[in-house]
Amino acid sequence: MKKIFLSMIVCIFMMPTSSKANEGMWFLMFIDRLNHRDMQKMGLQLTAEEIYSINNNSLKDAIVQFNGGCTASIISNQGLVLTNHHCGYDAIAELSTEEKNLLKNGFWAKNFEEELKPESLYVRFFVRMDDVSERILSKVNDSMTEKDREAAINKEIALIEQENNEGGKYTVSVRSFFQGNEFYYFVYEDYKDVRLVGTPTESIGKFGGDTDNWEWPRHTGDFSLFRVYTDKDGNAANYSKENIPMKPKKHLAVNLEGVKENDFAMILGYPGRTNRWMPAEGIAQNVNYAYPAWVEASKTSMDAMKKHMNKSEDVNLKYASDYAGIANYWKNRQGMIDALTKHKTADKKRALEKKFERWANKKANRAEYGNVIKDINNYYALTNDKSRHDNYLIGILRGSNFAVSPLRIGRNLQYYIEQNKAKREEIRPRIQGLIDETFKNAYMPLEKDVLAAQLKLYVEKAGYELPELVKQISAETNNDFDSYVDAIFELSLFTSKERLEAFLQYPNKALLENDPLFLLSSVLIARYREQPEAIAEAKEAYDKAYRKLVKGLRESKLSKIQYPDANSTLRLTYGKVVALPKDDRNDAKINNYTTMKGMIAKYKPNDDEFDLPTEILDLYKKKDFGQYADKQGYMPVNFLTNNDITGGNSGSPVLNGKGELIGLAFDGNIEAMAGDVIFDDQLQRTINVDIRYVLWLVDKLSGAENIVKELTIKK
Template identity: 35%
Template structure:
């Protein structure tokens, strides 16, 4: 660390001490909690109401949830900035070997050139309301766990339906903020027509590939632009050439000057799931079963898909999104495993749980309420872990084998048809067949027969090795036909895949689903296998519902008594609802004798590119411009270079991808896209010493847009003066 940085850090710390401000240990704050924060002392230079104002327009109104990621409006013409990887699936669907937007990128220079982002919608948070009493009041005296959970879920659906009935223009959801304890009704506006506007070359948007994923230092231009469209009446409408750009209530101002080290920054976004308020049993389940099983399975799937992708460009494009998603989860889970073991979180949780048990037992009132709580939790997780292999297998089989997903869709539709009266079967068929075809087409979009065969074989062999207590009945039925399970499975797959017509998309869509008669008459081995799976899933559902209901009640009690024990209110775990997190642009020391600076530059792109590794290829224009020191107004003076990515100590997780990073004035200065490898453990435990998130610097976004892709028109639309 240089003298300037040391001095700046000292002054910052001194200022914090003088102001009396104490930074939080962690924080993905719901909108309902941000009034408890003193962001002015932390460094905010605008009024706190300008972030969220339930009685007026605020920065929150510029936020959107797009395809499971976060995005933000950056113009009054519905322009949205988010991550390259958030647009990846839509770009893949729009790409062909002839028009390979996935590799070459896309710059739409007019509204007419913008491309439909298939499968993507924009969801905007309109308002929220705590409905905990309405949900928990009626079940206060219910002791049966399954019945309690059923009533809770029923109440959540009814409250959402009631809200939608009052205002048909919104989509309502009740989210469980604390399991078994707190419930909030969110009202959303959903924009159905989203279009791709500007996606950089893949060598920019995915620079570093999986080699650099979850790694710092990072040099990835992980950004893209979309646009939201509505009908001419201003209301959400499905894709149509007659639609017009959406005018948001609020859009973010872009500050092309970026940040300096130790600047105050904050993020608004839709973080996915965290699990910080769970006991040791949950962490054991994650470390021993969920994380290793899933990461190993995805590793195998990706090796299989990458091999298949070498057949031709069409297959490579078709499988690209599945490979990217798998690889992201796989590396994330392996990082979590390393982190869990590194800090011995199971050991820490056991100590915490033991201290909590002692608190309960030493307090007469708490013992009367919660005396069996910790034993009940331990016993429940023993049951959950005892079935972990079976449940994980059943949870992955449909996403692993496309033709089983196809079989499930067809079987479910046939079952729904059979439930109709004879007179109603044809009308029911006619009404629902478009949705069935759409669902199947989505599955076939990433289907490859060789991948399905290979992965299904692995899944079958894995299940055949399970103990009798965790057996998969459909697999056991197959392996019971011979002494050598592997050869029986091989023969079964060859015969079943050979005969099945489900591998022919054209036949399924245009012949099998052409008429009620054709559908009713068709069956094959894969559909019969899938029926056996469904029967077992249905058979174990009552027991799983009972466990989930019991867990719901126990976790609510666990949080209540732990808050009493620690004498503090917890921040609810992330659950894909809108949250705020804040912190500072800051480096860190991930290992002894190392310090990671908070900024990377274009120079680093060239250095990595010199290795010759395929993941570090970059457009030659970058080197030409850098050599000429053609940085425009986007260079950071002390670096004499354009900053590419930067670090900050904010609390983020999955779903925060694409979140706008804002400065003390609420101006956009970057786009969040990742965490450092050690911070993958954030989902279970956050710590300032190792928890660092990564964003693409707005200066690099603007430099690439103007210098590489000549998209000056978009920069001007955002109000940035060149």
């Protein structure tokens, strides 16, 4: 035991002194004031104006939000877009068929004409932002109810959006920050003609699968390439054969020099959501009630889906994206439970809140802040059981398309029935579109199994008052939900495209309102939206208290956080290339990168997660790495930085001090899974695809030299 303890002490003192990560997801407009000097000390060679400028081209003009959920970058003067493979997954799957499976086998367009247009895909360019806190907060006061406050804010937001959209050219979004204590508006321009240029095989893009997800060492080629098209005048336009490749204001140069320990690294992107201000009892609720239910419900869906996906390539294609999304959050939520428990995050927050209460109850602060913690804790105490229930219920609604679509389509049909003939003809195409969307990728045996399994889990585990209809079904069937779901799928309008289309011809109100799947969908969604009166009252007090908690923590200086939580707005995070402690699973000399040698060591022929194309094995044997090999001779694959990122940063460019592209962010490490709630400055890491591996796959493995020729490459 003594030897182990001494070894731990040695490891702590031998860890790099630079391993402390730079916490923060920063607004670009404040980089000059808050961060620029610190970034320069770490290795930044750009001015703040070169990163964010309204009047001149800057780095922000090369960063896009990809299809509303990821980040991407422009990497050529012909509108070439680089993002993660998992970000392009939906589009790639949509363009795939059993006969031409692009998702499985990869795809590389040799010219513009071969590039493929998915049905719905867009990128969003950031134009500018500004602070409107004073303007909006002047419209509210402390005597308002939360509902009245929200109405006043929304009214002013509508005016701001109207004033800045330039007749509809731009999308304007006004967002709340610091829990409603500040407001900023963001101006964007959307480009909707985006086409697939290239993607590696799924075995490369998802190498390691669920086993390696959130893990290090990693060996994943998680990237895909698209292109933005404009009309002939360079304007955003809907798809047309006449459109031309975009001529962007700015594109990123690619640097092939490689990375080493302590190199500066910054990431620009659209992080989705963090909760760094979350109260202690909110964390405890997630760990003890919400997340365990989420994890169990997700695994239930995954097991039911995989049974069918493994039997059919067509079904696998149809559900690949849905399954990947559920699997990702399944592992994420379990990792959150483990990390938040291990780090005793709720206890640390409670300690901070005790300090806050002492400050809040000083005579000068008591009137505004005295009840803050009490109101917050009261709300969580009232909602713990409901939180668990709601997450089991979400498992049904998220896992089964036919738990949600009957209500969505049914509400439209109710309106349709009440209209005259002319109005029905007007709204019929919209309803037909909903029907087509529902059945486009539906495989009924899978849908039935998921719904039955989720209903059974919900009844057994929710631990909360169930809807009357669900209790009745449970009692009458003795929880035989397989037989029940089989029966209602046979009877329902909503499980047959043909029956729904016939209903449009001959609508029948009684038939609709007595449809068993419509009734089930209605009660499940109604229960999810339901808020008992006691909880509604507590929520009113909670919303005010949470806003005051954040305001008070900033005012008292008890919190050192200077940046707002992530909410899918453009942010910059900066840090360095930093190793984790030595890991025998990694062949690299320093545990801040991985090599192709390590990837080949993981290779398992015909395995779902660790298979590789034979071409990679052949090129590896020949050591045919071209200009993409590291100076030491190995072929790099992934590397680590200590940047502060979260979901939504997937696909974000990793840049060196000159603003050149060195990698592509795609994951975090499971040791720091609590990072969305509390930042760990020792363990926080971002896992990145080395840009040299990306270009080796494009050039040497796939022979897409036409793509490499587009790039501005620095060596």
